Amino acid sequence: MESAEFIWMDGEYVPWDEAKVHCINHTMHYGGGAFEGIRFYKTAKGPAVFRLKEHMKRLLYSAGVMEMDCGYSVEDWVNMTVELIAKNKIKEGYVRPMIYLGYGKMGINPVGATVNCLNACWGWGSYLGHEAVDVAISKYMRIHPKTTVQDAKITGHYSNSILASLALKESGAHEALFLDYEGNVAEGPGENVFLVKEGVLKTPGPGCILPGLTRDAVMTIARDKGYEVQEETLTKEDFYEADEAFFTGTAAEITPFASLDGRKYGDGKPGPISSELKEAFMKVVKGEDPKYEHYLTYV
Ligand SMILES: Cc1ncc(COP(=O)(O)O)c(C=O)c1O
Numbered sequence: 301m302e303s304a305e306f307i308w309m310d311g312e313y314v315p316w317d318e319a320k321v322h323c324i325n326h327t328m329h330y331g332g333g334a335f336e337g338i339r340f341y342k343t344a345k346g347p348a349v350f351r352l353k354e355h356m357k358r359l360l361y362s363a364g365v366m367e368m369d370c371g372y373s374v375e376d377w378v379n380m381t382v383e384l385i386a387k388n389k390i391k392e393g394y395v396r397p398m399i400y401l402g403y404g405k406m407g408i409n410p411v412g413a414t415v416n417c418l419n420a421c422w423g424w425g426s427y428l429g430h431e432a433v434d435v436a437i438s439k440y441m442r443i444h445p446k447t448t449v450q451d452a453k454i455t456g457h458y459s460n461s462i463l464a465s466l467a468l469k470e471s472g473a474h475e476a477l478f479l480d481y482e483g484n485v486a487e488g489p490g491e492n493v494f495l496v497k498e499g500v501l502k503t504p505g506p507g508c509i510l511p512g513l514t515r516d517a518v519m520t521i522a523r524d525k526g527y528e529v530q531e532e533t534l535t536k537e538d539f540y541e542a543d544e545a546f547f548t549g550t551a552a553e554i555t556p557f558a559s560l561d562g563r564k565y566g567d568g569k570p571g572p573i574s575s576e577l578k579e580a581f582m583k584v585v586k587g588e589d590p591k592y593e594h595y596l597t598y599v
Pocket residue numbers: 337487488489490491492509510511512513514515548549550551
């Protein structure tokens with residue numbers, strides 16, 4: 301991975317190689333950290349962060365679920381991120397803020413543990429690395445909504461995503477797709493999912509997913525373009541029989557499916573509606589569509 305010059309840690313800029321934590325920290329052992337993944341893009345007016353405020357709202361929401369009070373407001377996190385990107389002089393990349401339980405208390409109950417914060421950025425290109433990806437339904441079920449608080453972005457949730465990613469070697473697919481506890485399609489390990497059928501877009505509704513900010517933006521952009529977008533229960537058969545399907549997420553942006561469980565979509569190349577939405581989305585994030593300027597925070 302790429303690195304940067306500085307990482308922000310608890311109010312100070314620390315050189316990348318010196319940004320260390322004690323190995324007996326609570327979050328590393330039990331997975332109770334809150335974090336975000338945010339992208340910033342090169343635009344004609346300098347780097348622009350996509351949906352920065354909304355990401356920081358979700359960060360504080362997730363921290364609140366874990367009862368971690370970090371002492372910084374959404375505005376503080378927004379301003380700190382802008383400063384961090386400027387200080388590192390990176391034009392395009394990824395931001396990773398985290399609120400975590402630090403050193404000084406062991407045992408699962410975190411009451412009394414220290415709350416620490418960090419914010420890092422670095423250059424990061426394509427996440428899934430292909431124009432269209434082969435997808436396989438995972439043998440693992442998406443975490444049950446009563447197992448945790450599903451719409452919080454908590455580090456421990458990602459053991460589910462890691463296992464699904466490790467199991468990809470069994471199918472040879474590029475990415476996994478989770479079913480929920482009722483056997484309906486939920487989401488990917490780090491992405492939401494849409495299908496296109498006869499010109500209508502459909503995506504699983506909230507309940508068993510992390511309702512992504514990219515998903516939300518794509519629904520808005522698609523509706524503004526005149527597409528009907530439905531949030532509904534979708535089975536794997538709905539996906540097998542769809543005309544197109546694609547992932548959305550900060551890291552994945554819009555990544556069309558080439559196939560699902562070996563069943564190809566068309567000729568395996570990105571379908572027309574996926575391509576149209578991807579092109580429109582990339583214009584938005586690069587500041588080339590004035591209608592969606594409100595999604596961007598300039599550095
Ligand atoms: C499990 C999961 N679902 C969906 C998403 C997409 O969310 P967003 O578009 O806000 O990045 C992510 C990425 O954060 C994720 O990790």
